[in-house]
Amino acid sequence: MFKQSVLAFAIAAALSASFNAFSAEDLQLDQIRTEIQKLKDSYEARIQSLEKRLEEAESRALNASPHIASDRNVSPLPSTKAAANALNPDISMILGGTYRHLSQNPSDYRLQGFIPSGNDIGPGNRSFNLGESELTLSANVDPHFSGKLTFSLSSDNQVSVEEAFFQTQGLSNGINIRGGRFLSSGISPKD
Numbered sequence: 001m002f003k004q005s006v007l008a009f010a011i012a013a014a015l016s017a018s019f020n021a022f023s024a025e026d027l028q029l030d031q032i033r034t035e036i037q038k039l040k041d042s043y044e045a046r047i048q049s050l051e052k053r054l055e056e057a058e059s060r061a062l063n064a065s066p067h068i069a070s071d072r073n074v075s076p077l078p079s080t081k082a083a084a085n086a087l088n089p090d091i092s093m094i095l096g097g098t099y100r101h102l103s104q105n106p107s108d109y110r111l112q113g114f115i116p117s118g119n120d121i122g123p124g125n126r127s128f129n130l131g132e133s134e135l136t137l138s139a140n141v142d143p144h145f146s147g148k149l150t151f152s153l154s155s156d157n158q159v160s161v162e163e164a165f166f167q168t169q170g171l172s173n174g175i176n177i178r179g180g181r182f183l184s185s186g187i188s189p190k191d
Helices: 002-064 066-070 080-084
Strands: 090-094 097-100 127-130 133-142 145-153 159-168 178-181
Antiparallel strands (some): 133 145
C-alpha cells in the first residue's frame, strides 16, 4: 500500500509539474503575441502616415503644374545628361584589321610562271595590318529630321562616302521618308 501511495504521489507530482510548464509557456507565448500585435499596430500607423504624406505631395505637384497633368501625350523632361548631349552627334568607328604571322618572307613572294603587277598580289605584310574601317556620324538635325554620314577608310588611305542620308521623324501614320545615299538592305524601323 505504501508503494501504491508513493507511486500515486509520484504520478501526481509529474502531472502537476507538466501543467506548470505548460502554463509558463502559455504565459510567454501570450507576451510574445502581445509584442507582435504592438509592432503590427505601430507599422500600420507609420504606413498610413506615409501614404497620407504621399497623397499630399502628389496633390501639390498636380496643383503646381495643371497643364502637364491634363496632357497625357507630353513626354517627360530629358535628364540633364541627355539634355547636355542633345546637339552632339553619335560617333562610332569600326576598325577592320588583320594579323599575319608568315613562315616565309612576304617580300620574296613569287608566283611561278607569272609576273605580278602592282602590290595587290601576294600574301600581304607581316604583323598587324589595318583593313577597311568605317567612321559613322549620326544626329537629330531638328525634331523632324535626322541624318547619318558614314565614311569608308581603306587600307591604302582612300576615303569614300559609304552612306549619307537624312530621314524624317514621325510623319503621320508611322510613315518616314529617307533620302540620300544609303544601303537599301540597312532599312529598318529602328533607323
